[in-house]
Amino acid sequence: MIRSNADVWVVIPVYNEEKVIAGVVEQVLTTFPNVVCVDDGSTDASAQEILGTRAHLVRHPINMGQGAALQTGVSYALARTGGRYFVTFDADGQHRVEDVVGMLELARSGEADVVLGSRFLQNAASVPWIKRVVLRTVVALSPTARRLKLTDAHNGLRVFGRGAAERLRITHNGMAHASEIASVLARSDWRVVEYPVTILYTDYSRAKGQSLINGVNILFDVSMSRRGK
Amino acid sequence: MKLMIFQAVLLTAVVGFLIMFVRGQHGVRMQAGKRLAFIAFLLLNAVAVVYPEATTWVAHLFGVGRGADLLLYALIVTFVFAVINFYLRLRESEQRVTELARAVAIRDAEVLNRDRGLLPPRPPVAADPPA
Secondary structure (H helix, E strand, C coil): CCCCCCCEEEEEEECCCCCCHHHHHHHHHCCCCEEEEEECCCCCCHHHHHHCCCCEEEECCCCCCHHHHHHHHHHHHHHCCCCCEEEECCCCCCCCHHHHHHHHHHHHCCCCCEEEEECCCCCHHHCCHHHHHHHHHHHHHCHHHHHCCCCCCCCCCEEEEHHHHHHCCCCCCCCCHHHHHHHHHHHCCCCEEEEECCCCCCHHHHHCCCCHHHHHHHHHHHHHCCCCC | CHHHHHHHHHHHHHHHHHHHHHHCCCCHHHHHHHHHHHHHHHHHHHHHHHCHHHHHHHHHHHCCCCHHHHHHHHHHHHHHHHHHHHHHHHHHHHHHHHHHHHHHHHHHHHHHHHHCCCCCCCCCCCCCCCC
């Protein structure tokens, strides 16, 4: 069955992705008519690239971080009429549109209010080993990820039903938003389901900070996000 | 033995500050408390300048050898207090900037995307006077 997907909003946070963003957006637009790109104060031509597509563009006047960009995109999409599902999608081309289609099917079936993409449900072998170790450690150290039985707390691919999206308040502007979302989900009574997705580790996405150093940052953010609250 | 008492006082102060500023509400009482503490701090400074031996006398009371050492310890506690205070304020102010920037970004985007034909045109405003 072919759906129009007019009730779906895809939110793509963008920061300095001029080389790939237009291609990624065009690909998403073939399946999903409603795409909102949040340009988080890029210093390159990302915004111009997005203006060349049929995607909505929201520009942060200053760089505020990926968490802030996600919240802005979701807020913008919620203010439009007719949105029932809200998808977060990475700008660097590492997510596959067909995975979103599968996740939406699960959400539409009424079995889940929130669907999270996971690299580890099936084909973990495609994930670089160092990243695998770091991400596994994050999950093991995070009480909320354990409670929800999540296998992958830092996957950018997520589908929220309208109710869940409305109550989402991402306050961690930086990369700690992933753990913040996980802990919000753990405290809620939404049904959260993971869905196996394939991450395309292209040379481009690999070059963009998929490193051990970033893993250290994620670990630090996760431990800090439990304090000072 | 006396040293242990002093350490206990110091540690209690540190933990107390932590709990107070991480958990507590930043109400009028807290504000007034901070200001009174600051005035007391200034007065004590004046006393210490006029009577340098006074700090040593107080230090002995607490079981610390010299007044200078006591000042150092007190300074550390104050510093921790200040850092936590600044951290919390910075976070709050960052949050406000985010809210502001988000409101501006969404408002601008609605105009931009309407001009690009992605959003339905604005319904005419009833209050507009006829041209």
